[in-house]
Amino acid sequence: MATVEYAAALNLALREEMRRDPRVYVIGEDIVLGVPFGVTKGLAEEFGPERVLNAPISEAAIVGSALGAAMTGLRPVVDMHFADFVTCAMDEVANQIAKSRYMFGGQVDCPLVLRMPYGIGKSAGGHHSNSVEGWFINIPGLKICIPSTPRDARGLLKTAIRDPDPVMVFEHRGLYRVVGEVPDEEELIPLGSAEVKRPGSDVTVIATARMVHAALEAAELLAREGISAEVVDPRSLVPLDRETLAGSVAKTHRVVIAEEGPMRGSAGAWLAWVVMEECFDDLDGPIARVAGPNVPIPFSPPLEAACTPDSEAVAAACRQVLK
Amino acid sequence: MTPGPDQLLEMYAAMLRVRLFEERARELYAGGRIPGFIHLSVGQEAVAVGVCAALRRDDYLLSTHRGHGHLIAKGGSLRALMAELYGKASGCCKGKGGSMHIADASVGYLGANGVLAAGCVLAPGVGLSIQMRKTDQVVVAIFGDGAANRGPFHEGVNLAALWRAPAVFVCENNRWASTTAQAVSTAGGSIAQRAAGYGIPGVTVDGNEVLAVVEAVGEAVARARRGEGPSLVEAQTIRWLGHYEGDPQLYRGKDEVAEGRGRDPVGRLRQVLEERNLLDAAHAARIEAAVKGEIDDAVAFAEASPLPDARAAFEDLFAFYPWRD
Structure with missing residues (x-):
């Protein structure tokens, strides 16, 4: 390695x-x-x-x-x-x-x-x-x-x-x-293979790209509060590994979907539909979503920060679905 | 290039094949046998046949929404083409393309296109592929006068010129961008002149004169094959029918079509052949009968072919896709 x-x-x-x-x-x-x-x-x-x-x-x-x-x-x-x-x-x-x-x-x-x-x-x-x-x-x-x-x-x-x-x-x-x-040796990762980036038992956080890292930070914060979050990274959106997502939800019964793009009509919205379709009977409550706001990305640092979903937002969403 | 007697007779048969195919498609469409909408190239046959006469079977062609004639001239199957217009499973695209998206990769025809000038940006990439594979093939992108005002035309010509790609851009100028006249849509008037801006040859030819088309395109193809880069040929022709079948053509008078019929590209080639004693009335009748037979056969094939099974709508999206979405 x-x-x-x-x-x-x-x-x-x-x-x-x-x-x-x-x-x-x-x-x-x-x-x-x-x-x-x-x-x-x-x-x-x-x-x-x-x-x-x-x-x-x-x-x-x-x-x-x-x-x-x-x-x-x-x-x-x-x-x-x-x-x-x-x-x-x-x-x-x-x-x-x-x-x-x-x-x-x-x-x-x-x-x-x-x-x-x-x-x-x-x-x-x-x-x-x-x-x-x-x-x-x-x-x-x-x-x-x-x-x-x-x-x-x-x-x-x-x-x-x-x-x-x-x-x-x-x-x-x-x-x-x-x-x-x-790895030092050649490795091909198939499309349509999600990966559990951190195992947990209380809530599933489905996150993509930068938000995977935000979710892992959130999981650390939550662990200190006694909440065990599982972080699942789909890795490819098309094709989508429904089985791994569903397997996690079957275990935790609660779901947060985290992405960076705008909330409306997004990849996360599609993932929420898939979870509903695959796991409706497993869910103990509504899905929560963390996403960017429906505005263009502004320039000035505090404005940009206000539009950047982070680990705090993911942690807050996890607490909310566990209420 | 100057075609010999045999090729001239083949070109005549090809022009007739395009003409009679389009006229038959028109009847079939009017009779409700063909769904969707179709754009016909009656009157423009010299462009299709002149371009393809300068090409080999393994050369590539990127076509337009008015592409039946281009596919026929490139040597595509009439049966598969007609069946595609019918939306049948035996069509060249299994009924998934239709008139505006016909393709036949076996003769290098990489697609008609519903988007104007779309082929112009594919062309430098096909040229790059030819260069990297070290073959001596050539790619031709045909586009209309309306397409010359779209960005991809300019981006495609620029990239092809930078790469000295073995590409020929052929503008099939029929004077009309849908229902808008070239005079009020195209600044500068000449499309061929735009070649100068990219440092490549640009010529204008009479697109109703198949020998002029084949000569100009042949020269451009030879240049491309020698590795000397792309050229632009503007072939000026006249559309006899509407933009689409059913177009009431309220935007133009009858004089333009009369002008086109007066310069009928099929009749002009026939006249040349007769002047050179290559064709007499009996021979012409035999050719016409043979071509009609081919078209009858294509129509019979399309009629007899089954419609696609609805499940086929969910096939061919990907080469490899074992997952559920």
Whole structure:
């Protein structure tokens, strides 16, 4: 086991897959230097400019060209730079990538990965802070994973690159410098495999990405109060590991769902539906949700903080469902 | 490129195949045999056939919402195409695409598209794939004059030019973006001129003259195959029918269609063939009978094919998806 940063774990996954498969290439804005997050740093030195393509600031062409390449035999990994910018390639994602296999009756594979650096933090303001995974939950034809740890980031990205279908990988900006253990040997984490990040018996907290860490902090706080919280990380939203979620709820009977994006129409709202559908008879009370407010992310630090769900919010929700 | 006698006769048959297929589709649609809505290319056959005559079977084509003719000219199965228009399980997309989303990967036809200029951004990626796989294939993206005002056209041409991608952008200019005239939607007038901004060749040809189309596109394809990068060809043609079937066309007078019929691309090629003593009336009748037979066969196939089982709606979303959502 080596202890590495989340960004370095993603870098490792890219290197491993590019070494393994000459069809894999990466494309995005500023990716040769690997700024601002360092995920693609050094790839150009190893794999050359033919496979590490610095693209113009031209999101529709970056994402659209990836589909053209994927349909004709390559395996592109797109760096969206900031997930917010996917709006400039929304037709390419929603109408072209998500639908091509289906609308063509299964004639073509679309093996491509969209890496989505997203999330709130460091006063990045309204155009560089959004948690947009909820937009894509609503689009059939996209697989969506959302790793919270370096180990998951590496294992899921590798699986995503080998997947024959389009996969979006949501990487929270606030996690890039988080460190964790990554196995020395190769590890592929299947899509649709949730993981219990901390076992507990009184309440299940289903959390994604940065909120997994907030939930683990909350669990520590709650432990001091004699409350045992179980933290479950779905790791991928499409496909979703319903069994692991349901298994946890069957044990605890109480559920908090924590995410960073806005409350309305979100991934957490979908998860709440799934819990209701799978576990209605197991629930001892209503599900509580922790999510961002329904406002754009503001710039000024105290305003941004007011819109950032944290461990206190998760702990408060747990206390509430246990009342 | 200059087609020889055999290819000229093949091109004539192909033009007729597109024309008669579209006219038959029109009748079938009016008769309620085809659901949804369809966009026909009657009068525009020289673009489809001229482009595809410059291509090999393994070259790629990205098409438009008005794409039946492009698929036919690329060599796609008439049976699978007609069955798709019918929404039958035996259609090229198993009934999941329909007229606006037909595809036939076996002939490199990577899809009609319901979104204008969508293919223009796919093209540089297909070109990149050709470059990385080190083949000498070429990709053509066809788009309309309306699509030339969308961002993906500009982004796609820019990226293809930067990468020197083996791509050819063909604007099938039929003067109308749906019901809006090019004159009031397209600044600068010429779409071919936009190529200059990206440092690539841009030419305008008579899109009703198949020999002019094949020559211009052939030159662009040869350039792309040599690794010299993309080109833009604007083929100016005339749409004989409405934007969609059932379009009352209140926005234009009858003189434009009369002009189109006066410059009938099928008739013009036939005239060339007759002048060169490559075709006489008896031969022309044989070709027409053969093409009609193919279309009759395609219609019979579509009629006889079963509708898809409703369960098929839940297949083909992913290649690999053993989980419940």
